[in-house]
Amino acid sequence: MKRFSVSAGPIDPDGFRRALVDPSCGAYVQFEGWVRDHNEGQQVLRLEYEVYEPLAVKEGLLIVDEAMERFEISRAAASHRSGLLELTDVAVVVGVSAAHRGPAFDACRYIIDQAKLRLPIWKKEHYANGAAEWVNCRHCAEAGHAHHP
Amino acid sequence: MSIIVRYFAAFREAAGLAEEHVDTTAATPAALFAECVARHSALERYTASLVAINDEMAGWESELSDGDEVLFFPPVAGG
Numbered sequence: 001m002k003r004f005s006v007s008a009g010p011i012d013p014d015g016f017r018r019a020l021v022d023p024s025c026g027a028y029v030q031f032e033g034w035v036r037d038h039n040e041g042q043q044v045l046r047l048e049y050e051v052y053e054p055l056a057v058k059e060g061l062l063i064v065d066e067a068m069e070r071f072e073i074s075r076a077a078a079s080h081r082s083g084l085l086e087l088t089d090v091a092v093v094v095g096v097s098a099a100h101r102g103p104a105f106d107a108c109r110y111i112i113d114q115a116k117l118r119l120p121i122w123k124k125e126h127y128a129n130g131a132a133e134w135v136n137c138r139h140c141a142e143a144g145h146a147h148h149p
Numbered sequence: 150m151s152i153i154v155r156y157f158a159a160f161r162e163a164a165g166l167a168e169e170h171v172d173t174t175a176a177t178p179a180a181l182f183a184e185c186v187a188r189h190s191a192l193e194r195y196t197a198s199l200v201a202i203n204d205e206m207a208g209w210e211s212e213l214s215d216g217d218e219v220l221f222f223p224p225v226a227g228g
Contacts, residue, residue: 116226119227122226
C-alpha cells in the first residue's frame with residue numbers, strides 16, 4: 001500500500017487494516033473522516049474536494065515520513081478523496097500500526113492534524129438552501145480579513 | 150521577468166481564471182500576490198494561506214526567478 005495517495009474513487013477503509021498488519025505490532029489505530037450532514041448551522045447535502053495532486057502527494061508522503069520518525073511506530077498509511085462525495089462517504093483514512101498503543105494514537109493524530117493544515121485540498125460544501133461555499137474562505141470573506149501578508 | 154501564476158479553488162473563482170502569464174518586477178510571492186489582487190479585485194476578500202513555487206512549498210518572502218510557476222493557495226480544508 002502507498003504511504004499516501006489521493007483517491008478519485010471510494011476508499012476501502014478495511015484495506016488499510018489488512019495492509020498494515022504486522023506481527024511485531026500489538027496496536028493498530030485507524031482514523032476515518034466522514035462526510036457529515038451539517039456544518040456551522042447549515043444543512044450539508046454533499047461536498048466536493050479539489051486537490052492539487054502533485055503537491056498533495058508530495059506533502060502527504062512527507063507527513064507520513066515525519067510520523068515514522070517522530071513516533072515508535074512500525075507502519076503508517078493515509079489516503080484522501082478528491083471529487084464529489086455524498087453523506088457518510090469516507091473522505092480520509094489514516095492507519096498506524098505499532099508495538100504499543102500510545103505511539104499509534106499519537107502518530108495517527110499527528111498525521112490527520114498535519115494533513116488538515118498542510119495538504120493543498122479545498123472543500124466546497126453544497127447546502128440544502130441551494131448555496132455552495134468553499135469552507136474557510138467564507139469566513140475570510142465575511143470577516144473582511146486582509147489578504148496575506 | 151515572466152512568471153506563471155496559478156489559482157486554486159476560491160481563488161480561481163474570484164480571479165475568474167486558473168492561470169495567467171504575467172510580466173512583473175515583484176521580487177517575492179507576497180509582492181506578486183499584491184499585484185494579482187490589484188488586477189482581480191475579488192481576490193481582496195480572501196486570505197492567502199500557502200504558496201508554492203515550481204511545485205515546492207515556499208515562503209512569502211522567497212526570491213522569485215524568471216520562468217517560475219507560482220501557485221497561490223487559499224486556506225486549505227482537507228480532512
